Amino acid sequence: MTESLRRTTIRDVAARAGVSPGTVSKALNGTGQVSPETRQRVLAAAAETGFRPNALARSVFERRSYTVGMITTDSFERFSVPVMLGAEDALGAGQISVFLCDSRDDPIREKHYIDVLQGRRVDGFIVTGRSSNIRQPLAVEPGTPVVYALTPSANPADCSIVVDDQAAGALAGEHFARMGRSRVAHITGPEYFDAARERAAGLVDALAAASMELVASPFYGAWTEEWGRQAGQMVMRNHPEVDAIYCGSDLIARGVGDAIRELGRSVPKDVALIGTDNWEIVATGARPPLTTVDTSLSDVGRIAAERLLEAIAGRPRSGVERVAPRLVIRGSTDPTDG
Amino acid sequence: MTESLRRTTIRDVAARAGVSPGTVSKALNGTGQVSPETRQRVLAAAAETGFRPNALARSVFERRSYTVGMITTDSFERFSVPVMLGAEDALGAGQISVFLCDSRDDPIREKHYIDVLQGRRVDGFIVTGRSSNIRQPLAVEPGTPVVYALTPSANPADCSIVVDDQAAGALAGEHFARMGRSRVAHITGPEYFDAARERAAGLVDALAAASMELVASPFYGAWTEEWGRQAGQMVMRNHPEVDAIYCGSDLIARGVGDAIRELGRSVPKDVALIGTDNWEIVATGARPPLTTVDTSLSDVGRIAAERLLEAIAGRPRSGVERVAPRLVIRGSTDPTDG
DNA sequence: ATGAAAGCGCTAACAC
DNA sequence: GTGTTAGCGCTTTCAT
Numbered sequence: 001m002t003e004s005l006r007r008t009t010i011r012d013v014a015a016r017a018g019v020s021p022g023t024v025s026k027a028l029n030g031t032g033q034v035s036p037e038t039r040q041r042v043l044a045a046a047a048e049t050g051f052r053p054n055a056l057a058r059s060v061f062e063r064r065s066y067t068v069g070m071i072t073t074d075s076f077e078r079f080s081v082p083v084m085l086g087a088e089d090a091l092g093a094g095q096i097s098v099f100l101c102d103s104r105d106d107p108i109r110e111k112h113y114i115d116v117l118q119g120r121r122v123d124g125f126i127v128t129g130r131s132s133n134i135r136q137p138l139a140v141e142p143g144t145p146v147v148y149a150l151t152p153s154a155n156p157a158d159c160s161i162v163v164d165d166q167a168a169g170a171l172a173g174e175h176f177a178r179m180g181r182s183r184v185a186h187i188t189g190p191e192y193f194d195a196a197r198e199r200a201a202g203l204v205d206a207l208a209a210a211s212m213e214l215v216a217s218p219f220y221g222a223w224t225e226e227w228g229r230q231a232g233q234m235v236m237r238n239h240p241e242v243d244a245i246y247c248g249s250d251l252i253a254r255g256v257g258d259a260i261r262e263l264g265r266s267v268p269k270d271v272a273l274i275g276t277d278n279w280e281i282v283a284t285g286a287r288p289p290l291t292t293v294d295t296s297l298s299d300v301g302r303i304a305a306e307r308l309l310e311a312i313a314g315r316p317r318s319g320v321e322r323v324a325p326r327l328v329i330r331g332s333t334d335p336t337d338g
Numbered sequence: 339m340t341e342s343l344r345r346t347t348i349r350d351v352a353a354r355a356g357v358s359p360g361t362v363s364k365a366l367n368g369t370g371q372v373s374p375e376t377r378q379r380v381l382a383a384a385a386e387t388g389f390r391p392n393a394l395a396r397s398v399f400e401r402r403s404y405t406v407g408m409i410t411t412d413s414f415e416r417f418s419v420p421v422m423l424g425a426e427d428a429l430g431a432g433q434i435s436v437f438l439c440d441s442r443d444d445p446i447r448e449k450h451y452i453d454v455l456q457g458r459r460v461d462g463f464i465v466t467g468r469s470s471n472i473r474q475p476l477a478v479e480p481g482t483p484v485v486y487a488l489t490p491s492a493n494p495a496d497c498s499i500v501v502d503d504q505a506a507g508a509l510a511g512e513h514f515a516r517m518g519r520s521r522v523a524h525i526t527g528p529e530y531f532d533a534a535r536e537r538a539a540g541l542v543d544a545l546a547a548a549s550m551e552l553v554a555s556p557f558y559g560a561w562t563e564e565w566g567r568q569a570g571q572m573v574m575r576n577h578p579e580v581d582a583i584y585c586g587s588d589l590i591a592r593g594v595g596d597a598i599r600e601l602g603r604s605v606p607k608d609v610a611l612i613g614t615d616n617w618e619i620v621a622t623g624a625r626p627p628l629t630t631v632d633t634s635l636s637d638v639g640r641i642a643a644e645r646l647l648e649a650i651a652g653r654p655r656s657g658v659e660r661v662a663p664r665l666v667i668r669g670s671t672d673p674t675d676g
Numbered sequence: 677a678t679g680a681a682a683g684c685g686c687t688a689a690c691a692c
Numbered sequence: 693g694t695g696t697t698a699g700c701g702c703t704t705t706c707a708t
Contacts (some may be wrong), residue, residue: 007401009685020695025687032688033693050479055457057398057685061700063345065394067458070438078619081419088440097454100408100438102426116435119393120405141345141388225623251623281416282620285563285589347701358679363703370704371677395701399684680707691696 008049017045028053059121067097068308069117071138073105073129073151078279079297080128083149086301087126094309096123105129114140123312126304127151132162132195145311149304150297152320159311161304164322165195168293169202171327172246172274175291177210179333181244181272184214187231187256188248191220196248199276203246215239223248228255236263236271243271250275250282250292257286257332273332288331295325346387355383366391397459405435406646407455409476411443411467411489416617417635418466421487424639425464432647434461443467452478461650464642465489470500470533483649487642488635490658497649499642502660503533506631507540509665510584510612513629515548517671519582519610522552525569525594526586529558534586537614541584553577561586566593574601574609581609588613588620588630595624595670611670626669633663 010028014021019038026032027042034042045051059065068091072080088098099117103110117125124145127138135151137158146153152160176184186203189196200218207213216239221227228247232255235242245260247253253275260271267273267288275283278294300323307317348366352359357376364370365380372380383389397403406429410418426436437455441448455463462483465476473489475496484491490498514522524541527534538556545551554577559565566585570593573580583598585591591613598609605611605626613621616632638661645655 010687011685021685022687022696023694026694029687035693038693052453052457052479054398054459054685055454056394056403056459057700058687059700060392060395060398060685060702061687063700067437077419081415084438085440088438092439092451095454097458098438099405100422100426100436101430102423113430115390116393116433119390120435121392121394141390229625251619255623281589285593287567348703349701359702360680360704361678364678367703373677376677392701395684396703397684398686398701399703401684678708680705682703682705684702685700687698687700689696689698692694 007054008051010051010053012049013042013045013051016049017041063121064123065121066095067099067120067122069099069101069113069122069125071101071103071110071113071125071127073103073110073127073135077130078277079130079150082297083128083301083304086298087128087149087305088301089298090302090305091309094305096309111139114138118144124308126301126308128301128304131193132165132198133193145308145316147304147308147311149300156320157318159307159317160320161300161307162320162322163195163295163297163300164324165198166202166205167322168276168295168325169199169204169246170206171202171293171325172276173203173206173210175274175327175329175333176244176246176272177206177212179244179272182212183239183241184212184244184246185216185235185239185242186214186218186246186248187228187235187252188218188220189223189252196220199248215242221252223251225251225255225258228252228257229259230255232256232259233263236260236265244273245271246274246276248276250277250279250286250290253290253292253332254282254286257290268331268333268335274327275332278328283328283330286332291330291333292328293325294328296323299323345392346389348389348391350387351380351383351389354387355379401459402461403459404433405437405458405460407437407439407451407460407463409439409441409448409451409463409465411441411448411465411473415468416615417468417488420635421466421639421642424636425466425487425643426639427636428640428643429647432643434647449477452476456482462646464639464646466639466642469531470503470536471531483646483654485642485646485649487638494658495656497645497655498658499638499645500658500660501533501633501635501638502662503536504540504543505660506614506633506663507537507542507584508544509540509631509663510614511541511544511548513612513665513667513671514582514584514610515544515550517582517610520550521577521579522550522582522584523554523573523577523580524552524556524584524586525566525573525590526556526558527561527590534558537584537586553580559590561589563589563593563596566590566595567597568593570594570597571601574598574603582611583609584612584614586614588615588617588624588628591628591630591670592620592624595628606669606671606673612665613670616666621666621668624670629668629671630666631663632666634661637661
């Protein structure tokens with residue numbers, strides 16, 4: 001460590017303003033009684049010396065650090081990133097700083113991060129991860145507020161914020177119905193993903209509400225373009241009457257779209273296509289641009305942050321809160337676009 | 339705030355072990371002289387009470403927080419994420435926690451974050467952002483270590499870690515030469531991006547070293563699939579002899595690949611294709627999977643973290659350090675794959 | 677080897 | 693109004 005530069009302290013400011021440290025504190029924080037003139041002198045002195053109060057010292061005293069830990073199990077890839085951004089934004093507005101931790105889904109690393117951050121006296125934690133499947137509760141000291149984003153806690157008494165996947169599927173089904181498409185197929189990720197099953201259920205429900213049903217059971221596979229291509233081909237071959245396909249992800253939808261085009265059929269004229277995620281760069285790069293269900297991930301993060309702030313403030317909530325997705329209409333369902 | 343749970347302090351442990359606080363400190367930190375027995379008693383007492391030392395208090399004393407601020411100007415999208423992951427990993431190993439800040443390229447927000455974090459007495463900063471273009475130095479208090487990752491500082495005395503874009507272009511050119519391709523085109527992003535120009539220069543140099551040259555000047559455009567499709571078509575129409583194309587990004591390469599295929603030509607048989615970034619999900623989802631220049635972003639982050647730790651330890655470096663990219667070979671250049 | 681005491685930078689209760 | 697004092701939790705001389 002270099003000769004650690006001695007920063008100006010409250011005492012330096014006090015000396016310069018010709019008052020006591022206590023008075024400086026009051027003047028700067030607007031607590032207690034200070035005359036306008038001394039207040040001015042103090043402010044001036046602080047400005048001149050470039051004084052920046054030591055938040056650490058204050059935190060020791062307050063027993064509260066105005067920081068939170070954000071733990072992602074998932075190398076903050078595509079899904080956690082928007083969540084974290086939303087959360088960071090909401091917390092930053094509340095003057096809270098965010099510690100970033102990538103546990104890589106490793107319980108040892110997770111425990112390590114928790115230990116270190118509890119040592120830093122974080123006010124709480126936000127946990128996020130890729131899958132919408134349930135996860136074990138975070139092993140924090142009792143009383144520490146935790147909010148789960150995207151992956152709900154196995155303990156129903158905990159506070160979890162998740163995407164409303166059922167509603168996502170329903171949005172797609174309703175849009176098809178509205179457009180007069182009636183022979184709908186569904187191609188999605190692995191069946192062991194809660195999100196996949198729930199989106200399928202939502203789609204089926206929405207179709208039923210319009211007196212329709214899927215032309216075939218949902219096609220469960222993988223969250224990849226390649227699966228989209230395979231399944232797309234298969235569906236178009238076995239069910240040539242299909243005029244609409246809802247996909248569990250934008251990547252799958254890209255694959256399906258390519259397959260449809262290669263079979264000489266057109267999107268959206270012959271087949272309307274809806275994806276999920278609204279992964280902008282992928283959805284808008286498609287030909288035609290992809291209509292998709294935006295899963296509102298940044299809202300998930302934002303709400304998680306708000307709930308955490310509430311819990312820190314002594315008003316914890318319980319249970320799973322589902323955030324509404326929204327449909328983003330582009331050329332793959334709208335013949336006038338793309 | 340709820341009845342803020344009173345955590346166990348060093349005094350509680352001391353009482354339980356029947357020693358003084360000072361002795362507990364020594365025993366726990368291995369400083370000073372402590373008899374093995376008391377050491378044991380202290381350790382036991384600490385474990386039983388679930389004692390976790392308050393890092394904040396220690397930091398006040400040490401005038402050092404073992405935290406750093408990571409500021410991204412770019413909503414940690416695709417490029418900053420791997421950098422931040424690499425940095426976080428390297429810093430975590432050094433017991434340093436990372437504050438995450440998304441300045442969204444807004445100078446006001448950036449200044450705000452700097453203020454807050456300097457108040458928290460971070461030991462230094464890592465700055466990252468999308469573009470490889472030069473940025474203004476971070477406005478921190480003099481003496482605060484800062485390392486720039488991806489976007490170098492305008493001040494050459496600062497320490498910046500960047501991708502070696504010239505080498506990236508060269509890798510592509512050398513690979514083409516090695517495979518006997520001789521009629522090479524280059525399609526890339528906007529010319530005002532340093533990265534675009536440098537990759538082009540590296541490609542040209544490598545070709546020259548093999549006594550080749552581009553069939554046409556680089557095609558500068560946008561970092562999008564759509565531009566890739568347009569440019570790909572144009573190139574194949576105007577220069578049907580082309581047998582290799584290097585693209586400034588994987589997304590562009592995807593567009594180019596689609597264009598080639600739609601003109602009835604084959605990748606890699608007729609045209610070998612190399613992208614840049616190694617954006618896994620995009621590169622592997624392509625048909626055939628995309629050979630690409632991996633820009634080693636996580637290494638950029640890791641090295642930035644190491645340089646920052648060195649600077650914090652009093653051994654700052656100066657100047658721009660370029661990190662070597664590496665070629666990842668997949669089906670788009672290798673007829674035996676994909 | 678251990679304890680007492682002072683201090684890190686800041687805040688808050690209490691004098692004056 | 694303002695200064696003095698004690699104390700947040702921890703570390704570190706300095707006695708003993």
